[in-house]
Amino acid sequence: MNPLYFDNNATTRVAPEVVESMLPYFTEYYGNPSSMHTFGGSVGRQINDARAKMADLLGASPEEIVFTSCGTESDSTAIMAALRSNPDKKHIITSRVEHPAIKNLCEYLAKTGYRVTFVPVDHKGRLDMDYLIRHLTDDTAIASFMWANNETGVIFPIDDLTGILSERGVIFHTDAVQAVGKVPIDVKKTRIDMLSLSGHKLHAPKGIGALYVRKGTKFSPFLIGGHQEKGRRGGTENVASIIGLGRASDFVAEHMTEENTRVKFLRDKLETQLVQKISNTLVNGDTDNRLPNTSSIAFEFVEGESILLMMNEFGICASSGSACTSGSLEPSHVLRAMGVPFTAAHGTIRFSLSIYNTEPEIDLIVEKLPPIIDRLRAMSPFWKGSCGCAT
Amino acid sequence: MWEYTDKVKDHFLNPRNVGEIENPDGVGEVGSLACGDALTLYFKLDDQQRIKEAKFKTFGCASAIASSSALTEMLIGKTLEEAETITNENIAEYLGGLPREKMHCSVMGRDALEKAITCYRGSAEKKIEGDIVCECFGVTDIQIERTVRENHLTTIEQVTDYVKAGGGCGNCHDKIQEIINTVLGKEAPARKKSPVLTNLQKIKLIEQTLEREIKPALNKDGGDIELIDVSGNIVQVRLRGTCATCKKSQITLKNYVEAKLRELVTPELVVEEVTL
Numbered sequence: 001m002n003p004l005y006f007d008n009n010a011t012t013r014v015a016p017e018v019v020e021s022m023l024p025y026f027t028e029y030y031g032n033p034s035s036m037h038t039f040g041g042s043v044g045r046q047i048n049d050a051r052a053k054m055a056d057l058l059g060a061s062p063e064e065i066v067f068t069s070c071g072t073e074s075d076s077t078a079i080m081a082a083l084r085s086n087p088d089k090k091h092i093i094t095s096r097v098e099h100p101a102i103k104n105l106c107e108y109l110a111k112t113g114y115r116v117t118f119v120p121v122d123h124k125g126r127l128d129m130d131y132l133i134r135h136l137t138d139d140t141a142i143a144s145f146m147w148a149n150n151e152t153g154v155i156f157p158i159d160d161l162t163g164i165l166s167e168r169g170v171i172f173h174t175d176a177v178q179a180v181g182k183v184p185i186d187v188k189k190t191r192i193d194m195l196s197l198s199g200h201k202l203h204a205p206k207g208i209g210a211l212y213v214r215k216g217t218k219f220s221p222f223l224i225g226g227h228q229e230k231g232r233r234g235g236t237e238n239v240a241s242i243i244g245l246g247r248a249s250d251f252v253a254e255h256m257t258e259e260n261t262r263v264k265f266l267r268d269k270l271e272t273q274l275v276q277k278i279s280n281t282l283v284n285g286d287t288d289n290r291l292p293n294t295s296s297i298a299f300e301f302v303e304g305e306s307i308l309l310m311m312n313e314f315g316i317c318a319s320s321g322s323a324c325t326s327g328s329l330e331p332s333h334v335l336r337a338m339g340v341p342f343t344a345a346h347g348t349i350r351f352s353l354s355i356y357n358t359e360p361e362i363d364l365i366v367e368k369l370p371p372i373i374d375r376l377r378a379m380s381p382f383w384k385g386s387c388g389c390a391t
Numbered sequence: 392m393w394e395y396t397d398k399v400k401d402h403f404l405n406p407r408n409v410g411e412i413e414n415p416d417g418v419g420e421v422g423s424l425a426c427g428d429a430l431t432l433y434f435k436l437d438d439q440q441r442i443k444e445a446k447f448k449t450f451g452c453a454s455a456i457a458s459s460s461a462l463t464e465m466l467i468g469k470t471l472e473e474a475e476t477i478t479n480e481n482i483a484e485y486l487g488g489l490p491r492e493k494m495h496c497s498v499m500g501r502d503a504l505e506k507a508i509t510c511y512r513g514s515a516e517k518k519i520e521g522d523i524v525c526e527c528f529g530v531t532d533i534q535i536e537r538t539v540r541e542n543h544l545t546t547i548e549q550v551t552d553y554v555k556a557g558g559g560c561g562n563c564h565d566k567i568q569e570i571i572n573t574v575l576g577k578e579a580p581a582r583k584k585s586p587v588l589t590n591l592q593k594i595k596l597i598e599q600t601l602e603r604e605i606k607p608a609l610n611k612d613g614g615d616i617e618l619i620d621v622s623g624n625i626v627q628v629r630l631r632g633t634c635a636t637c638k639k640s641q642i643t644l645k646n647y648v649e650a651k652l653r654e655l656v657t658p659e660l661v662v663e664e665v666t667l
Binding site for chain 2: 118135301303305306310346
């Protein structure tokens, strides 16, 4: 069964063009880019070509791109670099809805002597800017706010953030793992100091990421070793994946318009029809400022894992904000931070699209999902009909 | 992705005995929306006092639905005395096993069964005995103790897998450990004997604890604390920031600040607030 893949915020299909660009680097061009001989050295030139493509996608200069192994490494590198370059400052400010790569790192740092402020969000997942401003101090070493939320797709006001933070001289890092490739990004337009991204969210393979470090930003490497990446990240380059990420950068740039028109249209159609056909259904998050591909929908009084597994029977792949799928017992920290009621949080499903999705796929979900929800609701002791008067 | 057995998948995708029974002989309700799973179990007896019909309604994940379905199948044809002997392990076995993290689904089945039988016997539903240990999921010491005993659990993690206790904020982990220790017949680990400190050492240690442990925690909520004086075992502090106006500050002072200082400095300390 061909999967109906609607879990692109988890990972994306590697574009065939990307795979093709990588293959020679597994077979023919296996040289080490650091070598003196032409055989290796020419690989180094291809890496720089990929770097230029990556930089183009972000509006950066090639020398501002550091290749890493994943989004998490980029995040850790950024935060630790900011803290090491400002040893006197002991305060970190971030949001309550960050990806675990930032959230768990900050919680860890809070135990090792740093003070961390987690800025709350409102019921639509919008950042409380007043709270943020009130909690900036002269002791603040770094502010880290995601560009777009992985669960809801809600986009934070990056322009406003950079304005506030640069005025206060605070280093600004953004985890843009979900945003890069889906919405236009220009790091030169605003003062972003560091930006993390991950290859496998934009049709490159898993195991490759990048960190943008604005020229002039104080930096120290996270992986200490050789001189690779101009001494900013030790370790022999993941050549094939870097080439793939370069190709993927071009690929998503070519499809940026499609992502924001056709993909957005499909997402909106899916969302509207599901809300229309299924009662007691809510869309989570600020729908005015949202990624074009993401929809977080809560089906009240049923539980997410059950929905996912029943959809799985039809080959539909999505993910859930419920507790049961992750093995933790509480629903997602993002939905909780937004104050989404438990009735809805446990039954939240995230659909995340890509350019590979088609309209017939949407129609199939719209056909298959309502009976699944009906069936689970008929089983639920809390469901008393669509009047919403469940106990 | 969970590794569910074929039997779990079958009972999830084709659950047996879904629904309600009108005028049931026994009903047991457990769980809540907030907890993420809930089960209402119904049964009806025949003339021979055997369960002739058992039905359920469940809100929850695949293994919760499968456990409920399995339980009803196990119940039909049994006398209440026989039914009473069903443990959560029996339910899990019937399904060919459950992932470790999902054992609480089988415990939910057993709890509902127990409630339904109690309901039938008319003994006014036993009040939840014992004291709440896990406030996040409303689990009592009696429930934890029983599950630890029946399933031979030895770690907090296992207790969380089986009854959810400890799976939220984590504040109850010490209490859960105590219960496990009691069941296992172990004494609580002897508290570290506090070394005898000179006054100077004591003050230094208090300062360090405030700076490294307590301040960062209070700062998180916008509060702060200042050490004013140490006289004997009396530690005088002043609360600042949001702590100064917070109604719960006295609780924070005793339950957190004093507890932390007692733990990390010496157990004799008493914290007092100085107000101006």
